[in-house]
Amino acid sequence: MERLKNLKxxxxxxxxxxxxxxxxxxxxxxxxxxxxxxxxxASETECLDMTPEENTxxxxxxxxxxxxxxIYVYIxxxxxxxxxxxxxxxxxxxxxxxxxxxAADDADLQQLNLADQLTDGQRIYVPAEGETxxxxxxxxxxxxxGLVNINTATAEQLQTLPGIxxxxxxxxxxxxxxNGNFSSIxxxxxxxxxxxGVFGQVQSLICVN
Numbered sequence: 001m002e003r004l005k006n007l008k009x010x011x012x013x014x015x016x017x018x019x020x021x022x023x024x025x026x027x028x029x030x031x032x033x034x035x036x037x038x039x040x041x042a043s044e045t046e047c048l049d050m051t052p053e054e055n056t057x058x059x060x061x062x063x064x065x066x067x068x069x070x071i072y073v074y075i076x077x078x079x080x081x082x083x084x085x086x087x088x089x090x091x092x093x094x095x096x097x098x099x100x101x102x103a104a105d106d107a108d109l110q111q112l113n114l115a116d117q118l119t120d121g122q123r124i125y126v127p128a129e130g131e132t133x134x135x136x137x138x139x140x141x142x143x144x145x146g147l148v149n150i151n152t153a154t155a156e157q158l159q160t161l162p163g164i165x166x167x168x169x170x171x172x173x174x175x176x177x178x179n180g181n182f183s184s185i186x187x188x189x190x191x192x193x194x195x196x197g198v199f200g201q202v203q204s205l206i207c208v209n
Contacts, residue, residue: 070086071089074124076125079101080103082159085099092116092117093115094114094115106128112126155170162205163201171192175192187208
């Protein structure tokens with residue numbers, strides 16, 4: 001009988017211990033759920049409490065992280081590296097000239113509005129001192145197609161073409177004076193110094209009549 005009594009007492013103790021552990025676990029779980037719910041409520045309240053100005057600032061910040069829009073402009077005339085450049089939308093004229101290596105020593109920047117905002121597909125001509133701001137390449141006869149006539153263009157006008165510097169421009173003029181006008185744009189390859197790479201850059205920008 002004594003042994004049975006001790007066994008009942010042991011079972012009672014184990015039952016009480018198990019019940020206590022279960023109570024403590026359930027209490028902790030309830031506390032965690034309440035804490036998580038409180039955090040979510042606070043987060044939602046914070047979002048609802050944001051002013052329109054704060055929402056706008058957040059949208060502007062996200063927009064600033066987006067990839068900037070690009071435009072393409074052709075910078076020619078009296079700059080050090082005339083070419084087509086890819087620039088960020090909103091670029092100013094002075095920034096485009098800097099991208100082209102800066103103005104040449106004989107450039108006359110006083111005729112230009114360096115604060116102009118550029119647009120996609122724009123063509124910019126930087127004049128030399130003594131020239132007018134109007135692009136000499138665009139005469140009334142050629143304005144419709146915008147091409148450089150290699151039979152009539154001066155050395156300065158030829159230098160507005162990509163890949164054509166002063167030496168190549170002088171060589172074209174000298175060849176024309178010695179051999180007569182070019183009969184086709186392909187004849188430009190006969191000029192010393194005009195190789196396939198250079199011709200490939202200018203062939204869509206030139207004409208012979």
